[in-house]
Amino acid sequence: MTALTWHTEPLMYDFMVRALVTTCIAAAACALLSCWLVLIGWSLMGDAVSHAVLPGVVIAYIVGAPFAVGAIIAGFFAVGLIGCVQGTNRVKEDAAIGIVFTTLFSIGLVLISITPSQTNLTHIVFGNVLGVSSLDLLQVVVLAAVVIGVLLLRRRDLVLYAFDPGHAHAIGLSPRRLGALLLALLALTSVVALQVVGVVLIVAMLIIPGATARLLTDSFGRILVIAPLLAIACSALGLYISFWADASPGGLVVLCQAGAFVLALLAGLRRRRSRRV
Template identity: 55%
Template sequence: MIEIITAPFEYGFMVHALAAAVIASTVCGLLSAWLVLMGWSLMGEAIAHSVLPGVVLAYIFGAPMALGALIFGLLAVLIIGGLNRSTVLKRDTTLGVVFTTLFALGLVLISRTPSQTHLQHILFGNVLGTSLSTLVQIAVLAAVTATVLLVKRRDFTLLAFDRTHAHTIGLPVGVLSAVLLVLLAITTVTALQTLGVILVVAMLIIPGAAGFLVARTFGLMLTVSALVGGLAAVLGVYASWWLDVSTGGAIVLSASALFALAYLGGPHRGVVPRLLRRRRASSHPVSV
């Protein structure tokens, strides 16, 4: 048992991989709670896919990939907001138009770029290739996101539960929404190299969904979401080491397994506890 736990840490790249995966997945889980509560899950998918051309262009011009991803993530937010204000299209339609267009642009750029193998890591992640400088970058971006989320937690929570009331008491609803979108773009960049563009969407949704099924208060939901993200990263990295499978895929499958546990055994919304409560209620009918 001790060897199972310690063996991966004989290699420096595994230490970097585990640290990067835990940091990125935990901050994804933290933000996931708000995305699920506000019904912004599709927005997370849109931003995650929209950063692809920015990453490819940054690679072509020798700039930091995180910078290119962040620029295109924010650009996607601006385009989506502009379309929502200037057309009668519904929000999900504008999201679909923007993120599919930008994702397709990224795929075209990849097909015209010589070093396709390296860029494939952006699609599917390359956590085992995390360098020390990349780990520091991930830690800094995650710290910024987590700090803003926790400092403005009350305002963001009120915005999620009752946008009208938040506006009535004088909160800058538009600014808060914009800040959340920026944090979403930063979080996507944080998790990009760990999970890749495709799998990061899962970690922006699954932890929050699991937290929602388990918790009855938002504070507990926030805690559970972050824990699901971090625990999924640990389980996924170990599974990838011992089973020789994709690390990003193993992390997402671990998160899915934790979601399944929440779905089945969540104390308030889980399937099994609800069935047991119904059985107890039917076995003790109320006499009139």
């Protein structure tokens, strides 16, 4: 098998083309948002919201509504529930997040187990990017465009909120509203990535690209460029490997991103050692 065949043969299949386009778009949206999640320290919040959308998706299937609608509602519900639990002043944020996301995720698993279905609902948990339809692709494109557009339009305000919420408040911005905006975008992005890697691995796509880019540069502007490009490259590589190895595409996409993180980490350690010498 030649290198040309390795690159071109997967593109002869429509399902692979749709999978590549869907995965790259989803990866770009997740990577861009991950820059803020990593900077603010919301990794656990990303985990919570990504797992909490599961019952919403299953309920949407039961009532015959689009999966995206159920996932978005469940995501917003999870965010509000975390705020209510934390607002008691007796439960810390990390505990509130852990309680809410494990409870909602468990509800989703129970609903899957008791819901009679001709559709394999476990695809919600593990993803089914190779089964993406044209309608699914359109949904991902629209939601990703909303997420990326809002992040770029409000980039300066969100960067200021991440670095210095007090200063943001002093110049007339509302840290509470900016935080709520990020949480809303997190819920939308979870829906975008749901089709690609499933509920279980969404958090990886929401954290690894931003963390990797942070290891490569201290400039937040460059992080916003490196993270999406790196995520897209890893997504394409993961899908190609899955095609030829006949393995899980979602799992390989995340493994490629994890491999990039390890390489960036090792490169950073090497630079530190060389400076000491």
